Amino acid sequence: MRRDLRVLELLVTRRAETLTWIHEQQFAGLSRKSALNRLGALVAAGYLKRVTVAVPGAPGTQSAYTLGPRGKAALELRSLAGEHFRHRRFNPTLRDSSIPHQILVNRVADWLGADLTPEHLLPMRTKEQWRHKPDGIYPAHGAEAGRVVWLEVDLGHYSRERISGKVRAFRADSDAVHLLLVTHTRARADQLAGWLHTERIGRSMTIVCLSELLADPEFARHALPAPRQPSEDPFDHVPLIDGLRMPELPSPSVPWGPEDGGWD
Numbered sequence: 001m002r003r004d005l006r007v008l009e010l011l012v013t014r015r016a017e018t019l020t021w022i023h024e025q026q027f028a029g030l031s032r033k034s035a036l037n038r039l040g041a042l043v044a045a046g047y048l049k050r051v052t053v054a055v056p057g058a059p060g061t062q063s064a065y066t067l068g069p070r071g072k073a074a075l076e077l078r079s080l081a082g083e084h085f086r087h088r089r090f091n092p093t094l095r096d097s098s099i100p101h102q103i104l105v106n107r108v109a110d111w112l113g114a115d116l117t118p119e120h121l122l123p124m125r126t127k128e129q130w131r132h133k134p135d136g137i138y139p140a141h142g143a144e145a146g147r148v149v150w151l152e153v154d155l156g157h158y159s160r161e162r163i164s165g166k167v168r169a170f171r172a173d174s175d176a177v178h179l180l181l182v183t184h185t186r187a188r189a190d191q192l193a194g195w196l197h198t199e200r201i202g203r204s205m206t207i208v209c210l211s212e213l214l215a216d217p218e219f220a221r222h223a224l225p226a227p228r229q230p231s232e233d234p235f236d237h238v239p240l241i242d243g244l245r246m247p248e249l250p251s252p253s254v255p256w257g258p259e260d261g262g263w264d
Helices: 002-014 019-026 032-044 071-078 080-085 096-112 127-132 160-172 186-196 210-215 217-223
Strands: 048-053 062-067 136-139 148-154 176-183 205-209
Touching (some): 002 019, 002 032, 019 032, 032 062, 062 096, 096 136, 096 210, 127 160, 160 176, 160 186, 176 210, 205 210, 205 217, 210 217
Parallel strands (some): 148 176, 176 205
Antiparallel strands (some): 136 148
């Protein structure tokens, strides 16, 4: 099913997502039970892995999904998303302990409306870049093409040395115009600002807790994303004929000839 493949494709970039999010985004108009049953079938077949996690800011525990052991092979065979695995070392099956952090990265990007390139798909060439790469980058609002905002989410698990390394890497990136550092509590945000000897909101860096960001978007005024580019499934507007998708192409105004590059 096309929906099954789309779920797998989303988990290449998002890496982990909750049942609630997948139901809302991919099973619109269907019951939660229908989504749960279909995802359960993909888990049973090895395409997905299901875990139960506590996500900061969400009540109770959440059912979450990552790619399963057969997910990568299915994408490499059936989807252009399989190209993400070529020449990359990342493990598509995320560790359980990393899932809450990844889901929060996804949520922050969604709340900002950012076209996020996640950590595991960033081009990194040196050992230092691999160690201190951000959780993601996105195009910066009002900046020239190619300029980006670094997004980093901290749940209290980064040491002072690691945070300092992230900031050094950000400042060494000539394309980065702002660092948005989102953490789980106001006290932690104050602590990070103290470690870095900086104000929490500045022209090049914003340190904010999640509740502040949700309550007042003004906190992110220096880290706004460029408007999202419209995205659409190229198959959505192709009619289905006898089980095959056949594109309707306009006829050329004049017959093609060899000189027009119209023939092989």
